[in-house]
Amino acid sequence: MTILDLTGAAGRRRRETTTITPQEAPNRRNTELALLAFAVLLPVLAYANVGLAMDGRVPAGMLEYGLGMGALALVAHLVMRRFAPYADPLLLPLAALLNGLGLVMIWRLDKAGPLLRGNFPAAANQLMWSGLGIALFAGVIVLLKDHRILQRYTYISMAAALVLLAAPAFLPARQSDYGAKIWIHLGSFSFQPGEFAKIILTVFFAGYLMVKRDALALASRRFMGLYLPRGRDLGPIVVVWLLSILILVFETDLGTSFLFFGLFVVMLYVATERTSWIVFGLLMSVGGAAVVASSEQHVKTRIDAWLDPMAAFAAHPPAGSTEQIGQTLMAFGSGGVTGSGLGQGRSWLIQFAAKSDFILGSFGEELGLAGMMALFLLYGLVVQRGLRTAVAARDPFGKLLAVGLSSAFALQVFVVAGGVTGLIPLTGMTMPFLAQGGSSVVANWALIAILLKISDSARRPAAPPPAPRAAAPEPTRAAGA
Numbered sequence: 005m006t007i008l009d010l011t012g013a014a015g016r017r018r019r020e021t022t023t024i025t026p027q028e029a030p031n032r033r034n035t036e037l038a039l040l041a042f043a044v045l046l047p048v049l050a051y052a053n054v055g056l057a058m059d060g061r062v063p064a065g066m067l068e069y070g071l072g073m074g075a076l077a078l079v080a081h082l083v084m085r086r087f088a089p090y091a092d093p094l095l096l097p098l099a100a101l102l103n104g105l106g107l108v109m110i111w112r113l114d115k116a117g118p119l120l121r122g123n124f125p126a127a128a129n130q131l132m133w134s135g136l137g138i139a140l141f142a143g144v145i146v147l148l149k150d151h152r153i154l155q156r157y158t159y160i161s162m163a164a165a166l167v168l169l170a171a172p173a174f175l176p177a178r179q180s181d182y183g184a185k186i187w188i189h190l191g192s193f194s195f196q197p198g199e200f201a202k203i204i205l206t207v208f209f210a211g212y213l214m215v216k217r218d219a220l221a222l223a224s225r226r227f228m229g230l231y232l233p234r235g236r237d238l239g240p241i242v243v244v245w246l247l248s249i250l251i252l253v254f255e256t257d258l259g260t261s262f263l264f265f266g267l268f269v270v271m272l273y274v275a276t277e278r279t280s281w282i283v284f285g286l287l288m289s290v291g292g293a294a295v296v297a298s299s300e301q302h303v304k305t306r307i308d309a310w311l312d313p314m315a316a317f318a319a320h321p322p323a324g325s326t327e328q329i330g331q332t333l334m335a336f337g338s339g340g341v342t343g344s345g346l347g348q349g350r351s352w353l354i355q356f357a358a359k360s361d362f363i364l365g366s367f368g369e370e371l372g373l374a375g376m377m378a379l380f381l382l383y384g385l386v387v388q389r390g391l392r393t394a395v396a397a398r399d400p401f402g403k404l405l406a407v408g409l410s411s412a413f414a415l416q417v418f419v420v421a422g423g424v425t426g427l428i429p430l431t432g433m434t435m436p437f438l439a440q441g442g443s444s445v446v447a448n449w450a451l452i453a454i455l456l457k458i459s460d461s462a463r464r465p466a467a468p469p470p471a472p473r474a475a476a477p478e479p480t481r482a483a484g485a
Contacts, residue, residue, distance in 0.1 A: 079138065195443040
């Protein structure tokens with residue numbers, strides 16, 4: 005019996021023992037509204053703090069910024085109140101808070117001016133993308149009547165995701181892409197299709213594993229305490245492994261490759277409860293990365309920078325070395341425990357990626373270790389509420405979809421934070437909601453919307469059974485009959 009079976013049985017027992025009418029069930033929308041007010045107020049205070057630290061006065065646009073963020077949050081809340089009244093009350097405020105803090109830091113780095121090489125104002129564009137993300141969020145909440153509808157598009161999702169992932173490899177790259185072919189450029193407009201592909205792939209994995217999980221859970225033999233999967237059942241994981249290697253080879257994109265393969269292995273384990281899938285997945289990912297790193301120069305350069313982040317500061321630095329990882333580590337050290345204070349750091353020394361790949365370095369210097377732990381706690385709460393939604397979901401597809409979306413979010417945070425802090429090689433992905441990047445913020449708002457729809461379906465009380473019909477009275481016989 006798998007995790008999906010156990011949680012489904014528990015949910016059935018709860019529904020059999022407790023009947024709550026929709027009118028009696030709390031929907032927690034007032035709690036969400038109160039948390040949203042805090043999620044808007046905190047970035048506004050941070051915005052004022054940056055202005056006071058850098059200019060000695062409150063920023064002139066603070067009122068407009070507060071009203072704009074408040075209006076976007078209120079629109080999202082009203083949509084939730086009308087179309088998903090029983091959804092989780094924490095996910096929307098958490099996303100709004102992370103998005104707001106990211107906007108403040110991007111604006112703070114905009115003010116560095118010529119100190120930041122290649123600097124251009126990005127806060128206004130990021131606010132526009134945030135508005136589009138919340139518009140997509142509202143569209144998903146309104147139009148997606150039932151998350152189970154997505155199961156109908158299992159194989160269409162696979163085809164669409166593969167097209168999105170493969171498209172950048174066949175298009176010319178720009179020098180501004182710094183070696184990784186992960187962008188699609190249309191004139192002055194560009195977007196990163198991998199951010200949307202992670203959601204579409206999760207839909208495919210959830211639909212596929214819901215049907216095939218029983219066959220994948222079968223084991224042919226036991227070796228060193230592990231149940232080995234049957235040879236014919238290794239097909240799916242081998243295909244996914246090969247696709248992730250192809251992405252790594254043709255697009256030199258460590259982040260998307262790791263996210264793609266790691267997501268499938270995690271969902272395989274949840275669906276089958278076979279530890280052998282995790283072991284096989286780790287062995288195949290490490291082996292594939294080692295082979296590609298020995299042959300692909302861009303990947304090899306990133307691994308060398310991970311092994312020796314201070315090599316660029318040597319008297320004779322090796323070719324292709326980068327200063328950014330070393331500068332970020334020094335920014336973390338400069339911030340200490342409590343940080344230098346918003347607007348009072350020197351994170352502009354990280355240069356062109358201070359607002360995107362290395363925005364955690366900016367936060368680490370100005371908020372310190374305490375602020376970084378608070379940010380990771382916010383991300384952890386998003387993942388925890390997503391996994392809680394998976395446990396509460398009433399259908400296997402919803403459980404797998406919620407697990408997959410939460411895992412994709414968690415893996416992206418781990419990949420970015422691990423690369424910036426030197427735990428793993430740098431991947432070039434963006435920190436969800438915090439970093440500059442329109443594709444990322446829009447896609448992650450859509451991810452939160454799907455999780456909330458699953459949560460609304462899981463928390464919505466079951467309708468009470470219809471009352472039994474009263475027996476019709478027997479006809480009386482007439483006297484003398």
